[in-house]
Amino acid sequence: MGVNAASVLNRLLQRNTHKPKALPTDSKALTTTTVLTHLNAGRLRKAVSILFASPVPFPFSLYARLFQICSSNLAIVEARKVESHLITFSPAPPIFLLNRAIETYGKCSCLDDARELFEEMPQRDGGSWNAMITAYAQGGCAEKALWLFSRMNRLGIWANEITFASVLGSCATVLALFLSKQIHGLIVKYGFCWNVILGSSLVDIYGKCRVMSDARRMFDEIENPNAISWNVIVRRYLEMGNEKEAVVMFFKMIRANIRPLNFTFSNALIACSSISALQEGIQIHGVAIRIGYDEDEVVSSSLIDMYAKCGDLESACRIFELPSSKNLISWTSIVSGYAMSGQTREARVLFDEMPERSVISWNAMLAGYTHFCQWEEALEFVFLMRKATQDIDHVTVGLILNVCAGLSDVESGKQVHGFIYRHGLYSNLFVGNALLHMYGKCGNLRSTRLWFYQMSHWRDRISWNALLTSHARHGLSEEAMTIFGEMQWETTPSKFTLGTLLSACANIFALEQGKQIHGFMIRNGYEIDVVARGALVDMYSKCRCLEYALKVFKEAPSRDLILWNSMILGCCHNGRGRDVLGLFGLMEEEGVKPDHITFQGILLGCICEGLAGLGTEYFNSMSNKYCIIPRLEHYESMIELYGRHGFMDELEDFIKRMPFEPTVAMLTRVFNACSEHGHSRLGKWAAEQLNELNPSTPFHFQILDRSRVGK
Numbered sequence: 204m205g206v207n208a209a210s211v212l213n214r215l216l217q218r219n220t221h222k223p224k225a226l227p228t229d230s231k232a233l234t235t236t237t238v239l240t241h242l243n244a245g246r247l248r249k250a251v252s253i254l255f256a257s258p259v260p261f262p263f264s265l266y267a268r269l270f271q272i273c274s275s276n277l278a279i280v281e282a283r284k285v286e287s288h289l290i291t292f293s294p295a296p297p298i299f300l301l302n303r304a305i306e307t308y309g310k311c312s313c314l315d316d317a318r319e320l321f322e323e324m325p326q327r328d329g330g331s332w333n334a335m336i337t338a339y340a341q342g343g344c345a346e347k348a349l350w351l352f353s354r355m356n357r358l359g360i361w362a363n364e365i366t367f368a369s370v371l372g373s374c375a376t377v378l379a380l381f382l383s384k385q386i387h388g389l390i391v392k393y394g395f396c397w398n399v400i401l402g403s404s405l406v407d408i409y410g411k412c413r414v415m416s417d418a419r420r421m422f423d424e425i426e427n428p429n430a431i432s433w434n435v436i437v438r439r440y441l442e443m444g445n446e447k448e449a450v451v452m453f454f455k456m457i458r459a460n461i462r463p464l465n466f467t468f469s470n471a472l473i474a475c476s477s478i479s480a481l482q483e484g485i486q487i488h489g490v491a492i493r494i495g496y497d498e499d500e501v502v503s504s505s506l507i508d509m510y511a512k513c514g515d516l517e518s519a520c521r522i523f524e525l526p527s528s529k530n531l532i533s534w535t536s537i538v539s540g541y542a543m544s545g546q547t548r549e550a551r552v553l554f555d556e557m558p559e560r561s562v563i564s565w566n567a568m569l570a571g572y573t574h575f576c577q578w579e580e581a582l583e584f585v586f587l588m589r590k591a592t593q594d595i596d597h598v599t600v601g602l603i604l605n606v607c608a609g610l611s612d613v614e615s616g617k618q619v620h621g622f623i624y625r626h627g628l629y630s631n632l633f634v635g636n637a638l639l640h641m642y643g644k645c646g647n648l649r650s651t652r653l654w655f656y657q658m659s660h661w662r663d664r665i666s667w668n669a670l671l672t673s674h675a676r677h678g679l680s681e682e683a684m685t686i687f688g689e690m691q692w693e694t695t696p697s698k699f700t701l702g703t704l705l706s707a708c709a710n711i712f713a714l715e716q717g718k719q720i721h722g723f724m725i726r727n728g729y730e731i732d733v734v735a736r737g738a739l740v741d742m743y744s745k746c747r748c749l750e751y752a753l754k755v756f757k758e759a760p761s762r763d764l765i766l767w768n769s770m771i772l773g774c775c776h777n778g779r780g781r782d783v784l785g786l787f788g789l790m791e792e793e794g795v796k797p798d799h800i801t802f803q804g805i806l807l808g809c810i811c812e813g814l815a816g817l818g819t820e821y822f823n824s825m826s827n828k829y830c831i832i833p834r835l836e837h838y839e840s841m842i843e844l845y846g847r848h849g850f851m852d853e854l855e856d857f858i859k860r861m862p863f864e865p866t867v868a869m870l871t872r873v874f875n876a877c878s879e880h881g882h883s884r885l886g887k888w889a890a891e892q893l894n895e896l897n898p899s900t901p902f903h904f905q906i907l908d909r910s911r912v913g914k
Contacts, residue, residue, distance in 0.1 A: 235261055238254050238265065239265070241253065242272065247272055247273070247276060251284050252284075254284070254285065254288055255285075257288075258292070261288075263300055267299075269281075270286075274307040282304070282308065286307075289304075298330070301324055301331070302328075302330045302334045304320060305334040305335055306337070309338025309339075321335045329361060329366070332352075332355045333362070336366055337366075340369040340372050345373035345377045348369060348373040352366070352370045364400070364401060367398075368400055370386060371383065371407075375404070380409075383409070383412070387421075397426065399428065399429055399432060400431075402428070402432065407435045410435065410438075410442070413443060415440065419436070422436045430461055430464050434464050437467055438466075438467075440452060440474075441470050441473060446474035446477045447474075449474040450471055450475060450480060450483050453471035453487065454486075465496060465501045468490075468499075472505040473505060476508055477512075481510075481513040484509045488506055503525070503527065504532040504536055506522050507519045507523050507536040510522070511539065511543075512543070516544060519536075520537065523536075535563050538567050539568075541553060542574075545575055547577060547580065554568045560592070562595065562598075565588050565594070566596075566598045566599055566602060569584055569585065569599070570602060576609055578610045581602075581609070585603055595626075598633070600619065600628055602637075604616060604637040604641040608640055608644035608645060611645050612645070613641075613642070613646075616642065623638070630661060635662065636669055639651060639666055640669050640673075642673070643669055643670070643672065644676075652670070655669075664690070664700065665697075667694060667700065668700045670686055671683050671703055675704070680708070684713070698724075698735055701720055701723070702735060702738040704720050705738040705739060708742050712746050717742045733763050733765070736759050740752045740755055740756050740769045740770050740773055741773065743755065744777060745776060749779065752773050756770045763795070764797070764801070767790045767795055767801065768798075771786050772803075772807075774786065775804050775808055778811050779808075779811070781812060783805060783808030784808055784809075797829060799825075799833075799837070802822075803840065809844055810843055810844045810847060813848040815850045819841075825837070835866075839868070839872075842865075842872050845876070846876030849880045851877065855882070858873060858885070867896055870889050870892050873885065874886060
């Protein structure tokens with residue numbers, strides 16, 4: 204049907220007054236009854252055909268009902284016929300009916316029809332503006348809805364609650380924070396503060412615009428927040444990364460005796476998953492059971508995901524085995540739970556049993572392989588995926604690039620790069636950063652820089668960090684520092700970027716640059732957590748500034764094993780062996796259990812100070828007291844300790860009691876120590892062992908003439 208709403212109205216306004224044909228009252232009533240009969244029987248098309256063929260006006264209530272049914276059924280052709288009949292046979296159609304026509308066109312996504320009819324209306328009321336604004340808002344034209352609202356406001360037409368609701372929805376779509384605050388003022392001015400829908404909409408906007416303080420303040424001003432209000436505040440806290448507060452708000456909602464929506468349960472459980480809050484997740488599970496939501500698909504899938512991510516796979520499986528729980532989402536959640544906990548074999552069995560799979564299911568399995576560096580299995584899985592499905596999204600491409608990086612397979616990575624261009628994924632930030640990481644990890648820094656500059660319009664600080672890290676990883680620490688200077692013109696570095704830079708400074712002994720980075724962190728309010736402190740201790744130690752390293756170490760509110768090891772190795776690097784032993788005593792007092800790296804530092808400290816007896820005690824205590832099996836480097840340190848300081852009998856006894864044959868490096872160190880300290884028996888034995896292992900370069904033992912050393 205080619206009837207256009209506004210063109211018909213235009214013709215009506217431009218032609219002379221039309222006098223409809225008069226039909227007998229009985230005939231008109233009969234036609235009205237026939238139309239109603241067809242409507243009641245669900246025959247909308249037939250009812251409209253009868254109406255359209257009748258050259259008489261009908262009661263306005265009938266037109267209103269027809270518009271309502273057309274709107275519900277998205278029947279655009281019938282809506283145009285009804286509107287055409289109305290304006291043709293009613294000289295002055297009531298405004299409320301034209302408003303219903305605009306609403307119907309909006310529901311049917313025919314915004315051009317709605318706008319033309321709106322513009323051609325001889326008179327409009329607030330409902331007309333509201334209908335048009337709502338049509339734009341619901342039709343995805345948020346900017347046009349806001350423009351029309353501004354026009355309405357300039358004309359002095361008062362908005363009602365429905366108008367404000369539509370406008371606030373549009374503000375949320377385009378994140379128009381400033382305009383939202385102005386509309387908030389109008390809502391207060393017009394006395395609509397009591398409206399829970401408008402209050403919830405404002406909470407939603409402030410949350411989406413990342414102003415959670417205003418969102419929370421607005422939420423607290425809602426006198427009786429309903430389930431939707433609570434769902435909005437929980438979701439916005441979750442999206443802002445404040446998972447703890449999202450969980451807190453969920454429990455406040457329960458205490459307020461508000462029945463949560465299934466999506467509110469889901470959001471709260473996702474928050475628990477993110478912060479591994481298993482106990483809170485169990486409590487939410489109990490609430491779901493109590494109010495009968497445990498069999499809801501959205502809730503059960505979220506419960507499976509929560510238990511799996513919190514490491515309670517037994518509970519996740521128990522829910523998964525319930526008859527009502529097995530769907531595509533729950534299958535994917537249980538596969539992801541096993542895969543991301545390192546049980547990739549079990550995950551693969553479940554994956555192979557899935558009755559149907561989505562691209563998210565494939566990605567979940569592939570993510571498990573890549574997370575645990577199972578590159579060969581991941582590559583095999585990629586080939587299987589390419590054969591089984593054509594569904595590949597940006598996450599899949601990013602994971603495949605991670606596989607290429609893990610295998611250092613730059614050629615395959617270049618093929619993926621070509622795939623990205625062919626399928627229009629090159630502007631996706633996640634994919635772009637994965638490509639940067641791949642080139643950097645494979646050592647192709649030229650391609651890394653080239654791609655980084657091509658990303659100039661959409662890169663972020665993760666992109667900068669990937670570029671910087673790739674240079675630092677390959678020993679180009681000075682270039683990394685230069686990149687850091689350029690980075691500050693475009694974005695703020697993350698604490699991980701600064702950690703990488705501190706490592707770069709440590710590698711090139713750049714103390715001044717390291718101090719500048721330390722000062723940058725303090726001035727800009729970066730959290731100096733235990734990881735950052737470890738990087739600072741390492742940098743200051745390697746740059747021979749042990750006093751600063753100790754100061755940073757002592758200021759730590761809490762110290763984990765890694766930080767203790769960094770400080771111990773820092774003292775070794777600066778020849779402060781006695782301090783190492785003192786630190787180890789403090790470490791034990793704080794109840795921190797040492798590991799193999801700790802004892803490596805202790806043995807290096809004993810080497811610095813020549814404490815052979817104490818070194819022997821610590822070496823023996825590794826297995827006897829701390830249940831740590833000594834590694835190759837510990838045996839090498841003991842040989843160095845005895846050999847450097849002339850404890851030759853102890854060295855000989857140690858070599859003979861080793862549980863494995865000494866390596867060439869060990870034998871060479873023994874041979875040199877015996878030559879230096881004049882221990883012929885052990886020296887000749889070491890020479891014989893070396894000659895057996897490498898006869899092409901024979902060793903001949905002779906005692907060094909100390910009087911000739913240095914001449």
